[in-house]
Amino acid sequence: MNKNLGLWLLLLPISLLAQPRDPFRPLPSPDCATPAESxxxxxxxxxxxxxxxxYAWIVTPAGQxxxxxxxxxxxxxxxxxxxVLERQLTLKEALGDPACPAAENRVVLTLGKHKEEK
Structure with a gap:
């Protein structure tokens, strides 16, 4: 019984530090992709x-x-x-979750046209 009381006394300060959740804020969705994953x-x-x-050959910003x-x-x-066309690649979002805000659900990459070349 003494060991259990000691454990509870150790856990009590940690539980007091926990912040209560705001009931008006939606729960975070860990499965949502970040813009970096686009x-x-x-x-x-x-x-x-x-x-x-x-077949299309693509380079990611990480150089992969x-x-x-x-x-x-x-x-x-x-x-x-x-x-995959002659000079163009079209990608679409496969997992559209209504809880996740999607900035775009289709991306078109074209040969010779990059964001730096406007």
Whole structure:
């Protein structure tokens, strides 16, 4: 019995430090993607293949190269390659959660057009 009382006395100050939750603020959704997890800042570097099957080569802002083909999912399944054309790649958000605010649900990357080149 003495050991249990000592444990409770140790935990009491920690529980007093906890802040109560604001009931008017929505609960945070940990599954929502951050803007950094969007392919909008990726650069399309090349496309190879024929009309029946094309592969796109992409570079992320971190310098990682990705090869993408139609119907492939990226970013932990959150985005899907919708279409790979001769000079263009279209990605769409695969997991649209109504609780998560989506800035954009479709991203189009074009060869030779980057945000720096306006």
């Amino acid at each position: 392919p909008a800042s990726w650069q399309l570097k090349g496309i190879i293949g024929q009309a029946t099957l094309r 190269w990705l090869r993408a083909k139609p119907r492939q999912t990226l970013l932990a399944g959150r985005w899907q390659v919708e279409q």
